[in-house]
Amino acid sequence: MNVVGLKRTEGTLKHVQVREYVRALIADAEPGSSAPSERELVARFGVARMTVRQALDVLVNEGKLERVPGRGTFVTHPRRRVGRLSSFTEDMRLRGLLPESQTLLARREQAGPGVARALEISSGDSVIHWKRLRRADQNIVCVEDAYLNEVLLPGFLQAGMPTSLYEALGERGLRPTWAEDSISAEVATEEEAGLLEVAAGAVVLHVSRRALAQEKVVEVSRTAFRQDRFTLYVQLGDVG
Amino acid sequence: MNVVGLKRTEGTLKHVQVREYVRALIADAEPGSSAPSERELVARFGVARMTVRQALDVLVNEGKLERVPGRGTFVTHPRRRVGRLSSFTEDMRLRGLLPESQTLLARREQAGPGVARALEISSGDSVIHWKRLRRADQNIVCVEDAYLNEVLLPGFLQAGMPTSLYEALGERGLRPTWAEDSISAEVATEEEAGLLEVAAGAVVLHVSRRALAQEKVVEVSRTAFRQDRFTLYVQLGDVG
């Protein structure tokens, strides 16, 4: 067996080297195909088996490898994803529709008590209020009222409003990584009905979102969806 | 140090014994408080340090413990959860309400084409159809129509219907670990309106769920919630 001969002095830890070697090996591998056996990696890298196991543990925890006692270690089949956090733009693209956004309002405001509490800032602090009518393949889908914490987004208004809020936040390193949605069925307000071009008293789906990036609230929003043009899909995973 | 003296012959693996000992220890512990050190557990259980580390690895991966090099191991502060997958019963308890369930129908049926496709079985296969009216603190909240894959649940109907479906599934090792919800705002059907005791044409929130355990679909359901008594809360995480 060809021993690679790792040098600890080169800085990289052995288990990291083994892990990244295997990670690269399986990156383009067929799901279900064999990964190198633990003892094979022991021989190849000249390390102890515990070290190899430590390396593989990470990949198993990441869901990339699966150990089968008595058989070997295998590349997992692609797994079901949990609770993806997507923006309207990305969501529509995933459904094969063309997202569009018409800004109805975009200005700096002083946060009222409700918005301040949701954004975890003080009443009167500067916020960006951005109201949009959103379409998919030309059809009106929803009205969105978003408030952004301006302290985190200096110069955001001046930069010109982007199409995708989340992509723009991502460019500033503030793409939300966690969000909490409150979802309810409602009767459209008069204003909503007018903007969505539905009859007064029509049914709408309301989604209120608080989105966090780097442990800070960057966006709170409230969106009213036309009932006939939108179903929300959510994937949920178990509590660990 | 008082050595407990584990016996492998008693069936439980040593690292499991250590893990569960620590899990119980930290269950009610203050966030940020110290867990026993690895060497302390080595002495207490008379096992090798690698065994203790294997035990703690699981708790660290579950997010219950945090290792700080040079300082020790600590109980983590409660983290934001992502996409928790809860049942109605658990959800209502979390909100501090008393969940109740009134069975309207519980019988074996032959799957129709739609249910069969959702459950990934064949048309005509046996399914359990369970329809319930559900209350929280005596107030009607929703009607739920659930179909269960009977092949996975032999004797389920005969066992008497439980209060919490998910807890009952858990006892059979089939608690869902992944689910997909489709959420929409709808106008109540005549039947829904009658059962929910709302006016004809009232607004309801519809949630259709496919729930999987061990990579198999165990439950598909469709629930109609009273708009005035239920808001759905969902936590979403980034795509890993």
Place this chain on the structure above:
DNA sequence: TAGTGGTCTAGACCACGAA
């Protein structure tokens, strides 16, 4: 029977943090 992963031992040296 040979190979696999699962478990386990009894040590070792290191870098880091607190006293």
Place this chain on the structure above:
DNA sequence: TCGTGGTCTAGACCACTAA
């Protein structure tokens, strides 16, 4: 200085799978 977790070794026996 001492205790902590991080890394690592060179073995061992087990249950299981496949040939």
